[in-house]
Amino acid sequence: MIIETEELKIIPLNSKQLLSYTEGNQLEKELRIHEKDRFMSETVKMKILSKILKNINEDEENFYFYTFWIIILKKENEIAGEFCFKGKPKNGRVEIGYATFPKFHNRGIMSKSIEKIIEWVFINTEITNIIAETDSQNLSSIQVLKKNKFKLFQSQANNFIWMRTK
Known part of the structure; x- marks a missing residue:
């Protein structure tokens, strides 16, 4: 499954692709897209290798709730960002x-990506609420959420929790 717009391709990575994503520019080579200096922290890499891949393999039917989705900017043929669900829906x-x-940054790529993913979620799943957490100082992320009709749900110390309802 791929979500596409005129400018973007949004691809949920299967287990093989996600493993490649942890290995430098291996995924870019496999997908024949522009290679870049993409950094993945050891913490994220270990989480993918120890937990996320296990979840994907145990629940292949719902892999898109565990994996990373890459956002490819078609014009540049390059990965512009990442998206993920933080596990299967609950209630x-x-x-x-x-x-x-x-x-x-500052090109509207994530705003458009989130818009298309929300559209997909509300059409293809039983999900009725989407939550996102931001640092209270992350104005770009807050703007992405506001553009996509998320409302402030809770605030805790330096974090805001936002919700979008179907």
Whole structure:
């Protein structure tokens, strides 16, 4: 499954692709997209190798709730950012996380990506609420959520929790 717009391809990585994603530019080579200096912390890599791949392999039918989704900017043929669900939905609610790579900041890429993913979620699943957490100082992320009709749900210390309802 791929979500596409005129400018973007949003691809949930299967277990083989996700493993390649942890190995430098291996995924870029396999997908024949522009290789870049993409950094993955050891913490994230270990989480993928020890937990996320296990979850995907144990629940292949719902792999898209565990894996990373890459956002490819078609014009540049390059990965511009990442998206993920933070596990399967519970009581009709799911949490999301996302990041745009620095080279692609302030271009509206994540706003458009989140819009298309929300559309997909509300059409193809039983999810009725989507949650996202941001640092209270992360104005770019807050703007992405506001553009996509998320409302402030809770605030805790330096974090805001946002919710989008179907």
